[in-house]
Amino acid sequence: MHCTTNMAAPLNNKPDCWRSPEVYKHHEQQKVCISRPKYREGRKAKAVKVYTVNLESRYLMVQGVPAIGVMTELIQLCALYGTVEEYRPLDEYPAEEFTEVYLVKFQRLPSARAAKRNMDEKSFYGGVLHVCYVPEYETVEDTRLKLQDRRSFIARAARNRAKEKEKTDAVQESPASSVKIPARHEETFENKNTRDASGPSHYSEFPPLPLPPQKLKNSYRQKNHSGIVQKEDKMGTLHNAISNIEQQELESFGSKPTASKSDQGPEGRLYLNPISEARFTPRVAHLENRKRKIEESNESAVNVSGENEPFIGPKLPEQPKLDMEDDSLNTTLNLIRSTMKQVGSAPDIRPIQKKAKPRRRI
Amino acid sequence: MMRKDESTEAPERFEYLQSLVTEFQNTDSEEAKEQVLANLANFAYDPKNMEYLRELQVPDLFLDMLTEENENFIEFGMGGLCNLSMDPECRDVILQSGGISLVTNCLSNRREETVLSAITTLMNLATPTTRSQISEPGILQCMLRFSLAESPRLRNLATVFLQDCCSEEQVRQAQQHMQGCQTAVGIPLPKE
Numbered sequence: 001m002h003c004t005t006n007m008a009a010p011l012n013n014k015p016d017c018w019r020s021p022e023v024y025k026h027h028e029q030q031k032v033c034i035s036r037p038k039y040r041e042g043r044k045a046k047a048v049k050v051y052t053v054n055l056e057s058r059y060l061m062v063q064g065v066p067a068i069g070v071m072t073e074l075i076q077l078c079a080l081y082g083t084v085e086e087y088r089p090l091d092e093y094p095a096e097e098f099t100e101v102y103l104v105k106f107q108r109l110p111s112a113r114a115a116k117r118n119m120d121e122k123s124f125y126g127g128v129l130h131v132c133y134v135p136e137y138e139t140v141e142d143t144r145l146k147l148q149d150r151r152s153f154i155a156r157a158a159r160n161r162a163k164e165k166e167k168t169d170a171v172q173e174s175p176a177s178s179v180k181i182p183a184r185h186e187e188t189f190e191n192k193n194t195r196d197a198s199g200p201s202h203y204s205e206f207p208p209l210p211l212p213p214q215k216l217k218n219s220y221r222q223k224n225h226s227g228i229v230q231k232e233d234k235m236g237t238l239h240n241a242i243s244n245i246e247q248q249e250l251e252s253f254g255s256k257p258t259a260s261k262s263d264q265g266p267e268g269r270l271y272l273n274p275i276s277e278a279r280f281t282p283r284v285a286h287l288e289n290r291k292r293k294i295e296e297s298n299e300s301a302v303n304v305s306g307e308n309e310p311f312i313g314p315k316l317p318e319q320p321k322l323d324m325e326d327d328s329l330n331t332t333l334n335l336i337r338s339t340m341k342q343v344g345s346a347p348d349i350r351p352i353q354k355k356a357k358p359r360r361r362i
Numbered sequence: 363m364m365r366k367d368e369s370t371e372a373p374e375r376f377e378y379l380q381s382l383v384t385e386f387q388n389t390d391s392e393e394a395k396e397q398v399l400a401n402l403a404n405f406a407y408d409p410k411n412m413e414y415l416r417e418l419q420v421p422d423l424f425l426d427m428l429t430e431e432n433e434n435f436i437e438f439g440m441g442g443l444c445n446l447s448m449d450p451e452c453r454d455v456i457l458q459s460g461g462i463s464l465v466t467n468c469l470s471n472r473r474e475e476t477v478l479s480a481i482t483t484l485m486n487l488a489t490p491t492t493r494s495q496i497s498e499p500g501i502l503q504c505m506l507r508f509s510l511a512e513s514p515r516l517r518n519l520a521t522v523f524l525q526d527c528c529s530e531e532q533v534r535q536a537q538q539h540m541q542g543c544q545t546a547v548g549i550p551l552p553k554e
Contacts, residue, residue, distance in 0.1 A: 157412075
């Protein structure tokens with residue numbers, strides 16, 4: 001018995017599930033985490049916390065209900081999300097002034113889940129509700145059923161995945177792909193370590209921000225940029241725009257991102273195959289890529305030498321070159337011109353960086 | 363459940379999870395590690411992610427966390443295992459990596475949430491072949507103590523374990539043993 005004294009310990013020990021309530025740590029609203037990088041930010045600010053089946057329950061506690069006799073309204077609101085089996089005010093539970101705390105027992109856990117998701121932190125008759133699971137009100141049987149339900153739900157999901165796998169395997173019997181994939185499949189595990197090590201570093205090798213817009217090429221840049229954005233919008237935000245860029249990337253990295261893509265087995269194969277060529281890189285890398293593309297287009301604009309670097313989007317007519325009618329003079333002119341461009345663009349980098357940073361955090 | 367077109371969603375899902383794993387492995391920031399670990403553990407709740415997490419060897423990542431010093435790492439890793447072990451294939455992976463003893467050690471953790479995750483995970487890890495290991499006297503005695511605990515969640519979960527994961531005879535034997543010698547399993551470690 002002594003072994004639990006360090007844990008959240010209620011003081012009373014009455015056996016029934018309606019005994020007077022204790023305040024547990026999981027009732028508290030934890031501080032939301034504000035230091036997440038953008039790609040890990042969810043739609044809602046949330047605390048750093050892990051949800052497990054143990055924290056869930058069909059019993060909910062609703063705090064912050066204004067003490068103005070709105071119990072019926074509260075229960076009606078709850079009933080929107082599923083059958084309410086029992087409810088009662090938790091008079092003994094410490095509540096803020098002029099508010100009440102209620103215990104609501106739903107018939108099924110998914111209803112409680114929906115109610116929590118939709119009611120927590122919502123205003124209700126001038127108060128703001130705080131809704132949390134209170135699994136400590138469960139009986140042994142409640143707990144057992146909750147675990148069983150969860151297990152069979154996951155098992156069902158696994159079976160469905162297996163079924164789908166079979167289906168896709170049948171479809172995938174077409175010759176071309178079935179030759180290709182096993183090779184990829186094998187490569188994956190060998191590459192795994194090196195890939196993991198190199199992955200992030202190759203993202204960070206990208207320059208942090210595109211070069212600042214240059215007066216003459218401004219319109220070109222914008223066009224190119226918006227062209228990409230449009231394509232992405234049509235296909236959904238995560239799609240990368242243009243396939244020939246991807247190929248360019250493949251070459252420039254020397255590695256085979258598509259190979260490292262996965263070792264997903266036959267099921268993943270179907271999902272990945274048709275599109276893996278078009279987009280492999282994770283979302284962060286997409287953003288970086290976009291920057292890089294812009295950068296590249298700038299660079300190729302800076303290179304007045306006019307090399308035939310592959311790039312995307314329509315070209316603007318090149319700035320007319322002044323011809324000195326002498327090779328030596330022209331070379332010097334080009335040198336001066338590109339040096340001026342570099343010098344002219346350098347000091348602008350910093351102010352833009354400063355502006356852009358805070359914006360990304362918001 | 364939302365019915366999205368999974369064929370377009372799946373690669374992104376995998377890539378996202380992969381980028382989380384990569385960040386976890388490469389960052390030196392404890393805080394970032396905790397956040398990413400919590401993210402991964404929460405993703406383990408959704409059956410859609412099980413396969414990808416398995417492929418990214420996240421079960422082993424979680425198991426590694428159980429021997430860390432940082433209590434948050436342990437709690438989040440244990441929570442992740444609790445979520446993952448619901449899936450039969452993930453369960454097998456955890457078993458192959460020697461999960462039972464690592465998880466059993468967590469029964470002595472000071473945090474209730476960690477202990478609860480450990481109990482649920484052990485129940486999930488029980489198969490015909492592992493049952494004898496999971497119902498060994500040390501664990502049963504621990505569950506008997508938990509079943510007398512004041513925390514209702516701990517009490518309930520331990521009771522379910524005793525009723526579902528072992529025979530009444532085994533419980534009786536463990537009870538008899540408890541009169542005599544006791545094991546230390548499940549007694550929280552002292553604060554340093």
